[in-house]
Amino acid sequence: MYYTYLLESQKDSGWYLGYTNDLKNRFLEHSKGKVTSTKNRLPVKLIYYEAYINRIDAKKRECFLKSGSGRKFLKKQLANYLINNQ
Numbered sequence: 604m605y606y607t608y609l610l611e612s613q614k615d616s617g618w619y620l621g622y623t624n625d626l627k628n629r630f631l632e633h634s635k636g637k638v639t640s641t642k643n644r645l646p647v648k649l650i651y652y653e654a655y656i657n658r659i660d661a662k663k664r665e666c667f668l669k670s671g672s673g674r675k676f677l678k679k680q681l682a683n684y685l686i687n688n689q
Contacts, residue, residue, distance in 0.1 A: 605661035607668065609651040609677065612644035618677075619647065622665040626652060651681060 606626040610619040610633060619641050623629040630649055636642040655661040667673045678685065 605655045605658045607653045607655070607661050607664045608649060609668070610641065610647040611650045612641070613646045613648055614644050617644060619644070620665055620668050622658075622661040624658065650684060651677065 605622060605624050606629075607620070607622045608626060608629070610621075610630075611617070612619070619633075621629070626649075632638050633641050633647050634645070636645055641647055653661075653664060655664065668677060
């Protein structure tokens with residue numbers, strides 16, 4: 604399985620999007636500060652993920668979610684979360 608995932612920094616409320624074939628291990632790497640992109644934004648919280656059988660599909664979804672339309676999709680998908688965590 605491959606996963607496209609969204610982390611939220613509890614430090615600055617910023618988002619980080621990525622994809623991996625081992626979500627649990629990748630989240631641990633982020634949490635321990637082993638990922639350059641998020642190590643200065645700890646702690647992070649996993650707030651969304653999608654599972655895919657194919658790596659290319661997960662990568663394409665990550666690219667889409669990083670686009671303007673993808674961000675709009677995520678904001679709509681996570682509307683209740685965003686309202687309750689302002």
